[in-house]
Amino acid sequence: MQESALIIFCNWVSRLFFLHVAFIVGLFMGGIIGGIAPSSVMVCTMLRRYLNGAGHISIKAMFDCYMNEFIRSNLITLYFIVPALLCLCGVFWAIEHDSFFSVCSLVLLPYAALSLIISYCCIVMFSIYDAADMKAVLANALYLLISQKMTMFMTALCFTTILILLVVMPIVVVFFGIMPVFFTSVGLMWRNHLECRVLN
Numbered sequence: 488m489q490e491s492a493l494i495i496f497c498n499w500v501s502r503l504f505f506l507h508v509a510f511i512v513g514l515f516m517g518g519i520i521g522g523i524a525p526s527s528v529m530v531c532t533m534l535r536r537y538l539n540g541a542g543h544i545s546i547k548a549m550f551d552c553y554m555n556e557f558i559r560s561n562l563i564t565l566y567f568i569v570p571a572l573l574c575l576c577g578v579f580w581a582i583e584h585d586s587f588f589s590v591c592s593l594v595l596l597p598y599a600a601l602s603l604i605i606s607y608c609c610i611v612m613f614s615i616y617d618a619a620d621m622k623a624v625l626a627n628a629l630y631l632l633i634s635q636k637m638t639m640f641m642t643a644l645c646f647t648t649i650l651i652l653l654v655v656m657p658i659v660v661v662f663f664g665i666m667p668v669f670f671t672s673v674g675l676m677w678r679n680h681l682e683c684r685v686l687n
Contacts, residue, residue: 502537503666506530509549510664517557523568524560524610529553530666531614534673539684556613562621563609571602607642608632611672615683631676638675645671 490498513526529552533544574595581592608628618624632639645668653660677683 499537499670503663503670506533506669507662507664507666509533509546510666513553516553517561520564520569520572521561524563524606525553525557527607527610527669528556528560528613530669531611531673532556534670535614535677535683538674538677560610560613563606563613563624566621567602567606567609571599571606574599574602604632605629607672611669611676614673615676615680635676635679638672638679641675642668642672 510526510530513529514522516522517525529549532552533549536544578592578595578599605625605628608631609624612618612627612631613624616623616627618627646665649660649665649668673683
């Protein structure tokens, strides 16, 4: 018997909330900065499992995925996320202190933005492909960034919507965070690529 659209919608709402809670727990387990990448990879992997028909995902499965990806995914943190955050902190510090370097520091913003975008692409592709090294991870990330324009556009649109909701209706963001953004990226990749439909 086929489920109604309302039941399917409610199931996904509960799943996104559940993954949001797991994401927050993973952040704290990794000391916030060290938990960003493994938590994100874990969420994307679990989303793909749900899309592939998994009716229930245990806490143990999420924890195992988190621990398996912890060291590997934190290479993304080391190479991209930390430098981007340092650049952003430097820019905000210069602007706040009305420093002579405040205008000059703005040139760091494109680098920080690109680093965060590449980090996001790496995280999404981490959950799909088992890359041998960081070179392969970057190649996969650039493939997503350059070749999957519709996926990236819809992801950016979803992220912008989340930012607007953060101002207009922050309670929604409190309950779901950026899970809809991950769902958009993983969902579109799952829809367009057969290799994403392998349950692992």
